[in-house]
Amino acid sequence: MNIKQLRYVTAILSTGSFSSAAACEGVSVQAVSKAMSELENEIGDPLFIRTSSGVTPTPLGEAFGARANKVLTEFDALERFVHTRARSAGGVSGRFVVGFCAPEFPGVEKFCALIKTVTARALGCETDVLLTDAKTCVDELRAGRFCALITLGPVKGEGVVCGRLGTMMPAVVMAAENPLAEKVELTLEDINTRPVLLYPGYEHFNDSVCRAYASRGMTSELVEITSPEGLAEFIHDRQGLSLAVGGEFLSAYDGCVLRPIAAKDRIPVPICLSSLSGAGVSYLELSRALAKMKILF
Numbered sequence: 105m106n107i108k109q110l111r112y113v114t115a116i117l118s119t120g121s122f123s124s125a126a127a128c129e130g131v132s133v134q135a136v137s138k139a140m141s142e143l144e145n146e147i148g149d150p151l152f153i154r155t156s157s158g159v160t161p162t163p164l165g166e167a168f169g170a171r172a173n174k175v176l177t178e179f180d181a182l183e184r185f186v187h188t189r190a191r192s193a194g195g196v197s198g199r200f201v202v203g204f205c206a207p208e209f210p211g212v213e214k215f216c217a218l219i220k221t222v223t224a225r226a227l228g229c230e231t232d233v234l235l236t237d238a239k240t241c242v243d244e245l246r247a248g249r250f251c252a253l254i255t256l257g258p259v260k261g262e263g264v265v266c267g268r269l270g271t272m273m274p275a276v277v278m279a280a281e282n283p284l285a286e287k288v289e290l291t292l293e294d295i296n297t298r299p300v301l302l303y304p305g306y307e308h309f310n311d312s313v314c315r316a317y318a319s320r321g322m323t324s325e326l327v328e329i330t331s332p333e334g335l336a337e338f339i340h341d342r343q344g345l346s347l348a349v350g351g352e353f354l355s356a357y358d359g360c361v362l363r364p365i366a367a368k369d370r371i372p373v374p375i376c377l378s379s380l381s382g383a384g385v386s387y388l389e390l391s392r393a394l395a396k397m398k399i400l401f
Contacts, residue, residue, distance in 0.1 A: 112139050199231070208235070257374060278298075299345070300322070301346040304328050
């Protein structure tokens with residue numbers, strides 16, 4: 105039994121599948137499957153029931169996962185202690201700098217401020233949360249500008265480990281004069297009557313939101329817009345829609361309104377914390393802190 109196996113167990117319990125757990129941990133599905141088979145052989149009983157639609161924990165798996173969470177909390181705290189001590193001994197600042205990489209929705213600064221406060225409390229160190237973009241965020245992580253990245257959907261990169269902090273529900277931004285703005289909430293059928301915006305470069309967002317809805321049955325034309333003028337024409341003249349995440353923290357664009365998606369059609373968007381492999385950055389405590397403050401679920 106080892107720490108990696110414990111991390112895989114908690115990731116599987118959180119995401120409901122080996123493939124999603126592998127994406128969160130930055131490893132292959134085969135690595136997770138092999139680790140779980142070895143762990144179950146050592147224990148002598150199955151932790152998960154495998155089906156074509158995912159995995160379900162056995163009672164033993166639920167109990168094992170709860171204990172694994174406690175062990176990982178202590179292990180992560182020990183890792184932070186060691187890294188903090190090492191930085192202090194070397195005269196390096198203990199400030200924890202997070203890059204927040206997401207399309208620039210109006211009011212996103214409020215969300216950054218909340219993440220900064222919660223991260224500082226959860227990790228017990230001075231924290232900054234800075235906006236970054238999809239083109240440079242991984243390079244900035246590797247260059248040491250950021251200790252970690254928070255993204256809407258998992259980012260990929262060699263040597264980058266991604267953990268899931270929780271989820272948020274998307275909402276829809278549209279022009280105030282759009283006929284759909286008269287509705288209190290929108291169904292998938294409503295959304296299908298209009299084109300939907302793709303954000304160039306933000307593939308982790310597009311895959312986790314726009315294309316996730318397309319796989320769920322959204323038939324809207326997906327349109328990539330590269331300029332502010334094009335965005336205005338798309339929203340107001342074409343009466344297109346923009347899917348946004350974090351509606352309770354966001355402000356509407358000028359001349360626009362924000363509407364929630366009906367409960368039956370909501371797809372949770374994973375909010376992820378990424379760091380370099382071996383950096384010792386824990387997402388478990390931060391995830392718990394965000395959940396307690398009702399920021400993520």
